[in-house]
Amino acid sequence: MSLDNILNHWSDYRKGAEEGGHHDYEHRWAMAINLDLCIGCNACSTACYAENNLAVVGKERFEKGQAMHWMRIERYWDQQELEHPEQGASFLPMMCQQCGAATCEPVCPVAATYHTPDGLNAQVYNRCIGSRYCSNNCPFRVRYFNFYSYYESSWPEPMEQQLNPDISVRDKGVMEKCTFCMQRIRSVKDKAFMEDRPVQDGEMVPACAQSCPTSAIVFGDTMDESSMVSKLWKKHQVERGVYQKTKLAKKDADLRGYRIFEELNVDPSVMYLERVREDI
Amino acid sequence: MSGKMNRRSFLKVMGWSGAGVALTGCDMPTTVTLEEGKEDVVSYLMPEEYVIPGVGVWYASTCTQCAAGCGIHGRVREGRVLKLEGNPDAAVNNGKLCMMGQAGVQGHYNPDRITSPMMRTGGSLTPISWDKALGVMEEKLGAVNGDRFAWFTGSISGHQSVLLTNHLDAMGSTNHYVHEVVNNAVSRAVNQDMLGEANPRLRLDKAKMIVSFGADFMGAGQSPVQYAGQYAKFRTNKERGLLVQIEPKMSLTGGSADLWLAIKPGTEAVLALGMANLLLNKIKISDTGIPADVRTLINTYDITKVARMTGVAGDRIQRVTQLLSERTPSLVLAGAGVEGQAQGYSTTAAIMMLNHILGNVGKTIESAGDFPFPQLMAKQGGTADLVAFAEAANAKKLDVVIFHGSNPVYSAPKSLGLTEAMANIGFKVAISQFPDETAMAADLVLPMDSYLEDWGTQVPADQAEANAIHMQQPLMEKLNAETKGLGDILLTLLKQRKKDDYGQFEDYYAYLRNAFAAMPTSVKNDAKSNDEFWNTALQTGVIKVDSGTKTLQSTVVSFAAPVVDDNAGLTLLPSPRLGLFDGRHANLPWLQEAPDQISKVVWDSWVEMHPDTAAKMGIGNLDLVEVNSAQGSVKLRVVLLKGMHADAVAIPLGQGHEAYGRYAKGLGVNPLQILDATTDAKTGELAMYSTRVTVKRVGPADSLSIVRMGTGAGDSQVGRKLVGTVPVEQVRRTEGT
CATH class of the missing domain: 3.40.50.740 (Rossmann fold)
Known part of the structure; x- marks a missing residue:
């Protein structure tokens, strides 16, 4: 979207989101992550490296904040006033939230990031010119920029033989991020198409959810009302849409479901369930 | 990409995988198969048997990244293994796989492998x-x-x-x-003596409450994926399980505790005896089966004394003990930090005695039966x-x-x-x-x-649900x-x-x-022929073996009274971590780049201290310090963490390699090197968690690779709801658990 485009159409764009979006969606992939089951073990994050050809940047570049961990586990300490964190750590698996009204999309000067009919924020690598506006605009900080070419450093021979041929390896100057394992979605959709049937719930499992030892991550299509993820969203009264709508939807404020930065009106596709602690 | 390897086939797959990404908005399938007659897109002049270009096939095998022996499926495409996932047929890991298992492919494709005798x-x-x-x-x-x-x-x-x-x-x-650095040898000895079985089945999923004395069962333990799976059931049971973790350094498991209590290192036996005292003398649970000398010993540990010696508040101890008596069955576990003390056997026995008193044996600790092939069983x-x-x-x-x-x-x-x-x-x-x-x-x-x-069979030592032999088969041709x-x-x-x-x-x-x-x-079950049996074993990766059922007999052994040095100074905890583990995975870049779960440091060694301890010594976060034991010293940076007891310093294991390839060599320090050679008298195991050290500041704060938090400002949520926490009572009302 160019600057002119933004200036002329911004309100239409926002209005579209507020009125349920301006897309004819085929799927709306979403997650429900139970933080009470997340133990912060990094299995999801490492599975993501394996599945998505993520580059290992090394110590110095990691220090500069150039790591490429699409799926990362953030760890917070609550109860900072106490001598010890008596309720343990707060772990947060954080990946692209595939926002319905994504702030990364309209700022791209070359439309390299766009909204797919699956409800995903896709990144077209060979269109990206590396302006990094999208990353700058992402409230979740889940966009990762290739400051270097990592071919030689990350995959010295024969390490490159592990690369997943279903997706590309990104080069210097390109922005990348979690795709909800788009290559897996692609193959599941293709299979369903060939068999002339809809995609079944549970058929599509991203690498992170697949590996999770406690099954904290549930993935599915919120347009399929019988899907596990739909049921969880419904059970916790979390709805698609912008703040006013979702605030009204939540009749029982004690239910655990929430979306991070709901108030920013970005309509994330990831619902988290609050961590539970027994105070003894 | 580098030129020599299989460039042609790589580019072939890259070619149409690029289309897969670019055409995501398109309704037409982008997967092109031979059946569609599009051989010209991905052509193999002579396709190998079972190889369909572009189609990944999953083969079953067994992970050997640690001794847990999880079943895996490896995705093989064009003759290369690309991705490992858990095998759902393996009860040990139930289709799941930890970070170390995921990174197995990096050991296989490692550029530093030895290629010739x-x-x-x-x-x-x-x-x-x-x-x-x-x-x-x-x-x-x-x-x-x-x-x-x-x-x-x-x-x-x-x-x-x-x-x-x-x-x-x-x-x-x-x-x-x-030899295993991360082991449960002392627990095995205690279990053998008290239960008659070294490796009984631990059923965390059947417990209503777990009190863990430093047992990092979901982290660097004996079977992390298995116990994490059990933990998930424990938490989602009708009555949500309650986890109390008592340890001097917060482990990965400790991070998920409802109540995390810091205990002075080396005083765990005192606390266990104090809890036994409360259970027997205050809550009046029967002391059947407890030897007279142990009974006398228990009586000497009243709550005031125990609180003073352990540094755990008396009311906390009483509350936890009370809950243990109410929420049955429960499970009390002893971890590496307890086993690895100069009195490791006695301490572990004192903790396991609580299971006897609480009647957990037979409920959350079950017999593993008699494995019919003792020759195949794990030598741990x-x-x-x-x-x-x-x-x-x-x-x-x-x-x-x-x-x-x-x-x-x-x-x-x-x-x-x-x-x-x-x-x-x-x-x-x-x-x-x-x-x-x-x-x-x-x-x-x-x-x-x-x-x-490689070919092989593995028999995991920890199999909580059913015993099985796991198959290991080559997933691809040898690289070298x-x-x-x-x-x-x-x-x-x-x-x-x-x-x-x-x-x-x-x-x-x-x-x-x-x-x-x-x-x-x-x-062999119903297999009609040896070939069929073999092929089924390869396909499923698992051969179920009936080990019968047995009932565990619980006895309490006599053990020595705890010896506690009140003026011990700082105790060094060489803490293993899920990831680099005991150092064996330091050559896998994914695991080097995966932050330590608690401190969030990558590619380095560090020493963890409580901020109060550090402040007394004039040490600030990320300062360079020297940690000295009687055996030597190491220099590294400090990470201040409140999940530490004031008398403990922890140096995570894994780094400090002088060889082991490009990813491992020359990074960080190896705390194992400066440990005393003290051993537990009963088992002869090294007392790895009993070395006394002093810490001295030798340089100012400097950079250290710590994962940059994106949505939050470092350690704090700064008032935003990133990770929400709710009390269990609220969830009982809304979700009925």
């Missing part, structure tokens, strides 16, 4: 042929007296273990040293064998030693004098995939297949022509000694096929 000539290792290497083996092993020959391995099970034992027999030797390691080996080497009792699956030169404390004693061993053979410290000290190095190239599997090497060595018995087996595969054909029909 090497022999020490004139001080350095130089490549030789296998024929020559095996000739030297035959000569050296033929000349050595059996008493002076030994195998030194990590935990080992299945048919490899059978062959290894048979080789020792053929050599007339009984010297098999089994500990550190007692490392100590014994160092003694034997120092006393010049060994002439020929074969090392496999363990890296004692890296993991032995300097105080054991092993590095020097290695010179006393005339001929050292290392069967190894990587140039680790032990291989670099060897006289002959035999390059080993990765576990993704010159590597050999452990089974094949063992078979060759056996042929050198006992040609008549083993000459009939062409290779380890043939041996395994024969072994499977000879299995009792009870295990």
Whole structure:
């Protein structure tokens, strides 16, 4: 979207989101992550490296904040006033939230990031010119920029033989991020198409959810009302849409479901369930 | 991409995978298969059997990244293994896989693998042929007296273990040293004495409450994926399980506790006795089966004394004990930090006694039954064998030693004098995939297949639901022509000694096929032929084995009274972590780049201290310090964490390699090196968690790779709801759990 485009159409764009979006969606992939089951073990994050050809940047570049961990586990300490964190750590698996009204999309000067009919924020690598506006605009900080070419450093021979041929390896100057394992979605959709049937719930499992030892991550299509993820969203009264709508939807404020930065009106596709602690 | 490897096929797949990404908005399928007649897109002039270009096939095998033996599925496409996932048929991991398992492919494709046999000539290792290497083996092993020959391995099970034992027999030797840094050897000894079984089934999923004395069962434990799966059930049961973790350094498991209590290191036995006192004398639970001397000992630990000695508040102890008596069945666990004390056996026994008092035996601790093939069962390691080996080497009792699956030169404390004693061993053979410290000290190095190239069977020691033998099969052709599997090497060595018995087996595969054909029909189920049985085993990766049912008898053994030094100063905790583990995974870049779960540091070593302890010494976050023990010192940076007891400092394990390839070498420090060689009197296990240290600031704060938090400002949520926390009462109302 160019600057002119933004200036002329911004309100239409926002209005579209507020009125349920301006897309004819085929799927709306979403997650429900139970933080009470997340133990912060990094299995999801490492599975993501394996599945998505993520580059290992090394110590110095990691220090500069150039790591490429699409799926990362953030760890917070609550109860900072106490001598010890008596309720343990707060772990947060954080990946692209595939926002319905994504702030990364309209700022791209070359439309390299766009909204797919699956409800995903896709990144077209060979269109990206590396302006990094999208990353700058992402409230979740889940966009990762290739400051270097990592071919030689990350995959010295024969390490490159592990690369997943279903997706590309990104080069210097390109922005990348979690795709909800788009290559897996692609193959599941293709299979369903060939068999002339809809995609079944549970058929599509991203690498992170697949590996999770406690099954904290549930993935599915919120347009399929019988899907596990739909049921969880419904059970916790979390709805698609912008703040006013979702605030009204939540009749029982004690239910655990929430979306991070709901108030920013970005309509994330990831619902988290609050961590539970027994105070003894 | 680099040019030499398989560039053509790589570009082929890249070509249409690019289309897969670019055409995501399109409704047309982008997967092109041979069946559609589009061979021109991905053409193989002569497709290999079972290979459909562009289609990944999943094969079952077994993970060997730690001793847990999880079942895996490996995705193989165009002859390369690409991705590993858990095998849903394996009850141990139920389709899940931890970070170490995921990173297995990086060990397989590691650029620093040994690609040819090497022999020490004139001080350095130089490549030789296998024929020559095996000739030297035959000569050296033929000349050595059996008493002076030994195998030194990590935990080992299945048919490899059978062959290894048979080789020792053929050599007339009984010297098999089994070494694991991350072990539960002391718990096994206590369980054997108190329950009659070393590895009973732990059922966390059946417990309503778990009190864990430093047992990191979901992190660097014996079977992390299995126990994490049980933990998930424990938390989602109708009555949500309650986890209390008591330890001097917050472990990964501790991070998920409802209540995390810091305890002064070395006083866990005192707390266990204090809790027993409350249970018997205040809550009036029957003391049946507790020996008189233990009963008397328990009576001396009243709550005031216990609170003072352990640093855990008295009201907390009372509350936790009260809940334990109410929420039955419960489960009380002892972890590595407890086992690895100078009184490790006594401390572990005192903690396990709580399960006896609370009536948990038979409810959350079950019998594993009788595994019908004891030869295949895991020979589990500990550190007692490392100590014994160092003694034997120092006393010049060994002439020929074969090392496999363990890296004692890296993991032995300097105080054991092993590095020097290695010179006393005339001929050292290392069967190894990587140039680790032990291989670099060897006289002959035999390059080993990765576990993704090799045959084998594994019998996990921790199998909580059903016993099974796990199959390991090659998922792809060998990357290097010159590597050999452990089974094949063992078979060759056996042929050198006992040609008549083993000459009939062409290779380890043939041996395994024969072994499977000879299995009792009870295990073969309904298989109509040996081939069918074999093929089914390969397809599922799991052979279920009925071990019958048994009832555990619980007895309490007498144990020594705790000895607590009130003025001990700082205790060093060399803490293992899920990831680099005991250092064996330091050469896997994904695991180096995966932040430590608690401190969030990558690619480095650090020492964890409580901010109050550090403040007293004028030490600030990320300052450079020197940690001194009687055995030596290490220099590294401080990370201040409140999940530490004030009297403890922790240095995570894994770094400080002097060899082991480009990713591991020269990074950080190895805390194992500065440990005292104190051992537990009863089991002979190293007291790894009892070394006293002093810490001195030697330099200012500097950078340290710490993962940059994106949505939050570092450690704090700064008032935003990133991770929400709700009390369990609220969830009981809304969700009924």
